[in-house]
Structure formats: structure tokens, C-alpha cells
Amino acid sequence: MHKIWLILQREYVSRVKKKSFIITTLLVPIGFLLLFAVQFILIAFNTDTLRIVVKDDSGKFAQRIKDTETLYFKKSDEQLNLLKLNYRQEGFDGVLYIPQLNLDNPNGIVYFSDKLLGLSAKSYIQSEIKDELRKLKLSEMGVDDKVYNQVQKLQVNISEEATGGGSSANTGLATAAGFIMGFLMYMVIFIYGAMVMRGVMEEKTNRIVEVILSSVRPFQLMLGKIVGIGAVGLTQFLIWVVLMTFINLGLGVFAGGYLSKMQGGGMSLGSGGFNAGNEQQMEQALFIAQSMQEQIESLPMATMIFGFLFYFLFGYIMYAALFAAVGSAVNDESETQSLTFPVSLPIIISIFILSAIMEAPNSGLAFWSSLIPLFSPIIMPFRIAFGVSWTQLLVSMTLLVLGALAMVWLAAKIYRTGILMYGKKVTLPEIGRWLFRSAA
Amino acid sequence: MDLLIIEGVTKVFENTKAVDNISLRVPQQSIYGLLGPNGAGKTTLIRMITDILYQDKGSITLNGIPDNSQRSLYIGYMPEERGLYKKMKVGEQLLYLAQLKNLTAKQAKEKLTYWSERLSVTDWWNKQVGELSKGMQQKVQFIATVIHEPKLIILDEPFSGLDPINTNLIKDEIYNLKEMGATILFSTHRMEQVEEICERIALVNKGKLILEGAVGDLKNRFKEHKYQITCAETPDTVLPDAPFEVLNQIGKQLIIRIKEGYHSNHILEYFIGKGVHIHAFHEILPSINEIFINQVHQNSNQIPVV
Numbered sequence: 001m002h003k004i005w006l007i008l009q010r011e012y013v014s015r016v017k018k019k020s021f022i023i024t025t026l027l028v029p030i031g032f033l034l035l036f037a038v039q040f041i042l043i044a045f046n047t048d049t050l051r052i053v054v055k056d057d058s059g060k061f062a063q064r065i066k067d068t069e070t071l072y073f074k075k076s077d078e079q080l081n082l083l084k085l086n087y088r089q090e091g092f093d094g095v096l097y098i099p100q101l102n103l104d105n106p107n108g109i110v111y112f113s114d115k116l117l118g119l120s121a122k123s124y125i126q127s128e129i130k131d132e133l134r135k136l137k138l139s140e141m142g143v144d145d146k147v148y149n150q151v152q153k154l155q156v157n158i159s160e161e162a163t164g165g166g167s168s169a170n171t172g173l174a175t176a177a178g179f180i181m182g183f184l185m186y187m188v189i190f191i192y193g194a195m196v197m198r199g200v201m202e203e204k205t206n207r208i209v210e211v212i213l214s215s216v217r218p219f220q221l222m223l224g225k226i227v228g229i230g231a232v233g234l235t236q237f238l239i240w241v242v243l244m245t246f247i248n249l250g251l252g253v254f255a256g257g258y259l260s261k262m263q264g265g266g267m268s269l270g271s272g273g274f275n276a277g278n279e280q281q282m283e284q285a286l287f288i289a290q291s292m293q294e295q296i297e298s299l300p301m302a303t304m305i306f307g308f309l310f311y312f313l314f315g316y317i318m319y320a321a322l323f324a325a326v327g328s329a330v331n332d333e334s335e336t337q338s339l340t341f342p343v344s345l346p347i348i349i350s351i352f353i354l355s356a357i358m359e360a361p362n363s364g365l366a367f368w369s370s371l372i373p374l375f376s377p378i379i380m381p382f383r384i385a386f387g388v389s390w391t392q393l394l395v396s397m398t399l400l401v402l403g404a405l406a407m408v409w410l411a412a413k414i415y416r417t418g419i420l421m422y423g424k425k426v427t428l429p430e431i432g433r434w435l436f437r438s439a440a
Numbered sequence: 441m442d443l444l445i446i447e448g449v450t451k452v453f454e455n456t457k458a459v460d461n462i463s464l465r466v467p468q469q470s471i472y473g474l475l476g477p478n479g480a481g482k483t484t485l486i487r488m489i490t491d492i493l494y495q496d497k498g499s500i501t502l503n504g505i506p507d508n509s510q511r512s513l514y515i516g517y518m519p520e521e522r523g524l525y526k527k528m529k530v531g532e533q534l535l536y537l538a539q540l541k542n543l544t545a546k547q548a549k550e551k552l553t554y555w556s557e558r559l560s561v562t563d564w565w566n567k568q569v570g571e572l573s574k575g576m577q578q579k580v581q582f583i584a585t586v587i588h589e590p591k592l593i594i595l596d597e598p599f600s601g602l603d604p605i606n607t608n609l610i611k612d613e614i615y616n617l618k619e620m621g622a623t624i625l626f627s628t629h630r631m632e633q634v635e636e637i638c639e640r641i642a643l644v645n646k647g648k649l650i651l652e653g654a655v656g657d658l659k660n661r662f663k664e665h666k667y668q669i670t671c672a673e674t675p676d677t678v679l680p681d682a683p684f685e686v687l688n689q690i691g692k693q694l695i696i697r698i699k700e701g702y703h704s705n706h707i708l709e710y711f712i713g714k715g716v717h718i719h720a721f722h723e724i725l726p727s728i729n730e731i732f733i734n735q736v737h738q739n740s741n742q743i744p745v746v
Contacts, residue, residue, distance in 0.1 A: 006539050014528060207523030211584065214490040214517040215540040420492070 003216045004224045011228025025236050029243035050121055053087050055080050056098045064132045071121055084112050103137050175358055178385035181308055182354045182378045189316055189347060192233045193323040199225055200327030209419050218416035226320045300387055307384040315377025318404040321411035328418035329426045350378035361386045371396050373403025443468040443623045444592060449498035451484055458484040460647040466625060471618055473638035474627040481647040482627050486594055490517045503591055513542055516590035520597045522581050526570035530580055541588035555583045575606045582610060596627045631729035645736050659725040665698045666724040672717030682710055
């Protein structure tokens, strides 16, 4: 035990001290922050107001299109041809022409400019005109404005409740959260598994392994390495979680302050885009943001975090053992290709299964693949987001632990033979024979 | 007393017998040479002694304890292919390797201070191993081998790649360690070093032990009764009734083989009787190299790689 601890320490410390570790650990949250900052700056400091002259032949819309932070509208009664010629001299960016509209077939609205209107401005104007058109059409049919406004505010949400002891959550959100977890797991198993493989190979090609093995058992060396690198992974996660939380909190405070300052300005970071300068839309955006928050809270967060850590730990141990076996059997990087393929295959299959069960998280395929140890580290975290019964979870976790232990045991047999084998290229059948040999 | 006793040890890989029923005894506080051409089974034998591999048959007794699983703690092993973590600092690396041999961090530091001063690597303490010259890396490896004061030190080709100054330095350290009570098992195919350093040798070929004994005894055992004699002037043609035959003559120097039933004094009497002035006279003993090549030849028709 003492020696495994020493090895674990070395593996851990030598990696955590590396510049590359420190840089990636800090860069990921900083990148995250930068992404937010750029988005924020684009929104906040995009003060270029688009000035538009509106020529409204129908006379019903021009006064209805309200100005926003970035859009300024001016009604004009001049001739369209003159406006088209002169708008630039008068300091406008374009001319919006609204003809006499047929309410049943409102065609003929044109924007004249030498610059494109831009997606958000276009959709804003369209929605304003559409809104007004609806009102006109409805009042034509005898519906009052007040009634219309009330109808507009009606909202429907289907909330789901699981009956099998799971928790309730929004399906779309659960799918997204589950997929992100599954995919993240796929990435970390590959990244840290490959790290173990390279570590084993380095020791073998460096020939230090013979010095170390004159002090410790091959199994101790392998296990110390796997657990040490796993601890590096957990450390990185932990730092990310802490940094992200701080960044989130900071952003929240900042954005909150900004929002209150901009009251009525129609800016909402929560939905990440423009919102119109009317209060109704502002309220809507806040409502969406709020219900998002509630829905995220409705996910089984504690189980998800626990599940992710558990499945990471044992899934990683299982695959890292296999990668260690591969690293021990090869002489150089070029030989790893053919041997990593059979090891990566189940991980890749897991991702295929994951996309297949996205639409059906409770199908038979989802159920069985979340029990099989080779697949469960990627499939089960996905299912947890939808709520899984404790019995299923327990069976899957037990099977995974057993699977991981079995894999470590098998890998150790390959490892202790491979690590001292130099020169010739090994084939899969040969590795198979190592498994059935007694002591090395 | 024998520190290391190997009895009937056999190791089979797939279909080849890498080590075939080898028995030998390494006396305490001796320098023992393990010789053999490449692929003779030396490394496999050493790996079994250091407990990296298990023997299929036989037993290995160190310090009176047969097949002790703690054996490796009493052994310091420097493999032929040197290996250190290139990206690790010298000090950290030595500390780590010493702790793997069950030294506490405090003990390890004390020992390391002593050894790094002795071999003048103190200035390199905070350098990465990869930045060091090859000779310097060898010194670091040597310290890693002896840091835990092992009873048995196994050195596989310890001088390969060393310049003459460092070779002498390490050689002196080997003698010094022996004086302090250690036993050294020295694996090599460089015969001139064996003759110079080792007291006893074992000759291994194709997994089998073909010769074992004290260096002086072996030389006597395989001597061919040859002498070299240098005269003041070129002697007359040697008569057929002389107690020896001439194998080679270059001017005043003759190499002769004594005939059955005679001894060296008869040669001198013969020359003195002829009135020849003798400048020098000595027996020619076979070098370990010659014995080695002879023995390997006798045991196989292949020419050994020396």
C-alpha cells in the first residue's frame, strides 16, 4: 500500500506541476469567461443605431413600430422615389416602405438600403407589423384590443412527473443535460485513458521500468499510475467547478446590475440576444430565464453529480486499465494504433447508442446498455438526467464496479508480461496467450 | 558464508529455456562476475534474483532466507539499459527511488547528500535528468542503485558509455562498497574488466552454466603450460631433445610449451647449459577472454559475440 501511495503521489504531482496542466486548467474557464464577455460586449456596446425612414401608405403601421436601443424609426410622407434618393443625405440608413396592405395577403413591404438590414432588426420589424396586423384582423372580426392582449399573455407548459420513483423534469432539458454528461464522459475517458497509456509507454521506452520493478510489483506500479492520473482528472474537474461557479456568480451580479440599470432598455443577457424595447417582451424574457432556472433546478442535480463522479471513477479505472495494458505491450507510438482500436471500440459504440436512445431514454436498448459495464459509464449518466429508479442504478453501479475490477485484473496480466518485452511487435493473439499464463 | 545461493533455477519462455537449471553461490563481500554472450540468459537470471520474474523451478536464497518476497529491498540493481524519468529533477527522482526501497524521506535525504557530494552531482540537484550528460546520468543511476545500502549490488555492464575518468570513479566506488561489506554481482561481456575486478566468475551460455570458480583457479585449470623467454642474444636452434617445443620465435623472444613430465626449472637449466643469457622468463596463463571463447566454442559451434 505504502508503495502504491508513493507511485500515486509521483504520478499526481509530476502532472499537476506541469505547465500544460496549469494552462489548460485555467484556460478552459477563462475561455468560458471570454465567450461570455465577447457576447456581452457585442450586445452592450453595439450602440450603432440603425436609422430608418418609414413610408407607410396604409397609415396604420408607422406609428406602431416602436424604437429600440438600436433601431430608430421616422415616419415620412414624402414621395418614395425622393426618399430613396435622399435618405442618405438626411442621415438615415434605409427606407422601409409599407404599401396599402391587404389584411389577408399582406405583401409588398420593401426595405431599400445599400446595407443589409440584419437578422434581428428584420425579425423585430416583421414581428411588430405582424402583431399589428393580427390586432387589425381581430378587431375587424369584432375582437377587442384588451381581449387580444389577454390572449397574448396565455402560456402553456407541460410538466412531466415520473411514476417510477424518479424525478420530474423538462424532457428537452433532460436530453440536453444527459447528452452533455454522456459526451463529457466519453471525452474524459479518452483523454485520461490515453494519458495512462502514454505514461506506461514512457516508462517502458525509458527503461526505467526495470529499475522500478526491482522495488515494486508490476500491479502496484500499474494501479498507482491509474489512480494517480485519475486524481489529476478529479482535481481538474474540481478546479473547473469552483472557477465556473465564481465566474457564474460574478457574471450574475454584473449582469443583474446592468439589467436594472438598463430597465426599459430591453436588454436581457439571460436569453442572450436582443429584446424589444417594450416592457412586455422584457417581462417575457425574464420569465423565460426564470423558468429555465426553475427547470434546471428540477433536474435531479445531486444524483447527476454523484452519478457523474461515480461513473467517471469506475468507468475511467476500467478503460485506463485497458489503455495501460496496450501501453505495456507496444514498443513505440506507431504500434499503438492497431491495439488502441479494440479498446476504443466499446467507447465509440457507446456514443452511437447514446445518439440512438436520445429520443427514447427508456427503451430496451437504453436499459440494457446502461447495465453493461463497458457502456454504462456513458449511457447511465444520460439516463440519470431523466430519473432512473434506485434499483436499476444500484444494479448498474455494482456491475460496473465488478467489471472495472475484472478489467484491472486482466490488464495486470497483460501489463506484467508486456512491460518487460522489448523488440518485437506483439499481436492480439499473443496478448491473449499472456492472459492465460500463470505468473510471469 | 554465501550471500546468494542459486539452486537449480530454470525459466522457460514460450518454448525456449532462457535459464536452464543453473546453480551457483556468491560469497559474501566478494565481487562476482556473471559472464556470457548476448542472449545467454544473464538478464533473465538477474531478473529472477531481483524478484522481477519468478523462476519456474529451483530456489534463490539471499542472506539465508530462501525465496523471500522482501528480497528486493536488499538488492540494488542497475540494468544495462539505463533508465530514469527524463523530465524529473535529479533530486526528486533519487528521493522517489530511495523511498520505493523503503527509506523514509529523512533517511533518503541524508544518504543522498552524502552520495551526491561524493560523486559531485550536488550542483545538478535541481536539473532535469534529460539535461544531463550521459556520464552524469550514469552517476545518478549509480546513486539510485546503492542509496539504500543493499547487501547485494547487481551491476549490468556498469561501465558501458563511461569515459575513463568516470570508469575509474565508479570502479573505486565498487571497491569501496565491497570494503563496507556489500557483495557485488557484476554482469558483463567485457573480459578485461572481469579479470581486473572480479574474484570469482560464472560463465553462462545458452541458459546453461558452463564454468564457475575463482579467477586464479580457472586460469590455472585452463593453462596450456606455455612460457615466454627473452634471451640476451638470439639462441641457437633448439635441439629435439629439449624439455620443451618452440611455438613461436621472434628474434630473441621465444614462446614455448613445456613437454610432459618436465617443469619450468628444466627449461632454465637447458638454456643455462647452452650458455644463453636469460633476460626474462614467465608463464603465459590464458586470459579469461581465451577461456571464455574456448568454452563457448566447445559448448556450441557458433562463434560467440564478444
